[in-house]
Amino acid sequence: MKLxxxxxxxxxxxxxxxxxxxxxxxxxxxxxxxLSVDPQWTQTALYGKYIDEMNSYIYPFLLLLLISLGLCIPKRLFEQDILVKFTAAVLGVTVVLIFLKGIEAGLGFILAVMITVQTAVLILTFKKSQAIRFEKEGYIIRLGSSLLHLGVVILVFNFVSLRDNPFHILIFWTGTILVVAGNIFSFYPGRITSLLVLIK
Amino acid sequence: MGFPEYLAARESLAVIGQPVITYILIISLLQGVLSLLYIINRKDEYYNYLIKFIYINTGLYVLGFIFLIWFHIQIYNTVLIEYPAVLRQMIPVDSSRFIIPLWIESEKLYFWAMAAFIFVLVMQRRKDIIAFIGVILSIFSGLIFFLSNPFKEPLPVVHSEITMWYSALGRGDGTIFQVAGTLYGRITYYYNSIYMWTHPPMLFIAYASLIITFAACVYMLIRRDKLYDEIAYRYAKPGYILLTAGMLIGYPWAIEAWKDSAWWWDPKISGSIMMWVLYSAYLHARIYANRDKMWSATAYLGIICFASLVLTYLLTYIVPGIHSVVQP
Known part of the structure; x- marks a missing residue:
């Protein structure tokens, strides 16, 4: 299939x-x-059950989203046949982890892989490496796209696996800054370029 | 400075603000009629009048906003909450003043509408889109006048809190500890919070920008012209950036202010997630807007996004939850 x-x-x-x-x-x-028919329901065990239920509904779609990102992000690094094999391998481990340790563990694994790959993409993009391929032209757009994707996976990983971590909020702000900067770089490459020229 | 001065400022706001909001309503009605006439007949004469009315309305909205700023400054200057000695040992401050944001209670819709008017004037790209938004903003002005008038009984919740404080002070009984404790929480984590000064205005400015995206998506379907897609995208960009940043800023605020309260998967949060993922879907879909049936899919998605935005805004008023004014 063509890229x-x-x-x-x-x-x-x-x-x-x-x-x-x-x-x-x-x-x-x-x-x-x-559920709000009972005004006190959030003070009861029902609220915890509701949260678990909502998480259980959203996780499969998050997983699908990550698989789609998983196919999207590494395509910049790998050839298509290697990409499919890489995704299949990651997916295989994820499925095994889901069965053995639950969906949160599976999600955590796939997110950690995504963060690693996306960090590599960001570094290579920053270095203007020829080893990565992008659908869109332009250094700033590519940089923006890399920052955005990395920020998203960091934020999701933080929400899914690091809720009780002491660095939860610090990681949250890191992800937020990456996402917002990624958006600005992707949407306004011309203005960012002019700004960089002005600074230089 | 004290309670009588605060009451006088509140009374003055109602006196000077009420005519402004009445003029806004009248001009908006005319603006709505002219917008409809332009949409139907497409005569430049109607448009020329319409744009003048939009200028006048924007000016009136800004004038009213200046009055609101003045009132908020008066609240800061006149109301001082001096905490009882026992409470001072438990909190890090001796006293507080209200630094009330300009986008709470009945001022929310006003702020959104004012931002939307400014966006429309900045845009002025396509007459048909301006006329379409002219109708929407007329409806906004009507809703503000009848349902969310910031000059009729200004800031009722803040007013009840201030009244409660001075009543407790006057009585001089034990209730003052409870009232002071409640006010400390409200002032620290809500009114004066840096998050309150960043999270809502970012969202309202995003909403204002996304009204233009909505109008352009409607015209994408009608006219099938690439220009409308470009306009929709141009205003989706700042809208999406502010929406993303504004929503994310709400997260540490919720952790700090609500702690272990039941806020996760609250309807407003679910609504915000819904709105954000739909706008993300729209931005993804429009990359290939020129392919197969993606053109109309993108336009419909843009319209659904706006419906989700309106629903998310209304959730505060129609569904119970921690963000909500509705009690179960």
């Missing part, structure tokens, strides 16, 4: 997954409202 077509279907898949997460959120709103 262009591959990217197109990947974008459609990502769009559909994001839409599905939106639907899960709508369900959460309706369900919360339904």
């Amino acid at each position: 262009k077509n591959y990217d197109y279907y990947l974008i459609i898949l990502t769009t559909l997954i994001l839409f599905a997460i939106g639907l899960v959120s709508v369900y959460g709103i309706i369900y919360y409202n339904y």
Whole structure:
């Protein structure tokens, strides 16, 4: 499959997954409202059950989103056949972990892999390496895309696996800065370039 | 300076603000009619009047906002909460003043509408989009006048808290400890919080920008012109950046202010997640807007995104939760 077509279907898949997460959120709103018949319900064990239930609904879609990102991010590093084998291997380990230790462990693993790969992509992008391929042209856009993807995986990893970690908030701010900077770089490459020229 | 001065400032705001909001309503009605006339007949004459009315309305909104700023400064100057000695041993301050943000209670919709008017004036790219948004903003002004008027009984919750404080002071009984404790929490974690001064305004400015994206998506479907996709995208960009940053800033605030309270998967948070993922989906889909049926899918997605935005805003008023004013 051509890289262009591959990217197109990947974008459609990502769009559909994001839409599905939106639907899960709508369900959460309706369900919360339904449970609120008892005004004190959030003070009872029911609230914990509700949180677990909502997490259990959202995790599969997060996993799918990560798989889609998993296909999206390393495509910049690997050839397509290696990419498929790499994804299959990561997915295999994730599935095994889900069965052995639960979905949070599986998600944690895939997120850790994504962070590693995306950090490599970011470093190579920053160094203007020829070893990575991007759909879009332009150094700033590529840098923005790398920052954005890295920020997203860090934030999700932080929410899923590091909620009780003492560095939770510090990691949160790191992810937030990367995401926002990534957005600005991706959306306004021209202005960022002008700004950099001005600074130099 | 004290309670009588605060009451006088509140009364003055109502007196000087009420005519402004009335003029906004009248001009908005005319603006709405002209917008509809332009949409139907597409005569430049209507548009020329329409844009003048939008300028006037923006000016009125800004004038009203200046009055609100003045009132908030008066609250700061006139109301001083001096904590009882026993409470001072438990908290790090001896006294507090209210630094009330300009986007709470009945001022929320006003702030959003004012930001949207400014965006429209900055844009002025396509007459048809301006006219379409002209209708939306007329509806906004009507809703503000009848349901969320910041000049009619200004800041009712803040007012009840200030009144409660001075009543307790006047009585001089034990309730003052409870009232002071409650106010300390409200002032520290809510009104004066740096998050309160960043999280909501970022979201409201994002909402204002995304109104233009919505209007452009509607016209994408009608006219099937690439220009509308470009306009939608141009305003989705700042909207999305502010939406992302604004939403994320809410997270450490929730941890700090709500601690172990039941806030995770609260309806407003679910709504915000829904809105953010839908806008992410829209931005992904529009990369290939020119392919197959992606054009209309992108436009419909942009419209659904805006519906989710309106729903998320309304959740505070229709569904119970920690963000909500509705009690179960």
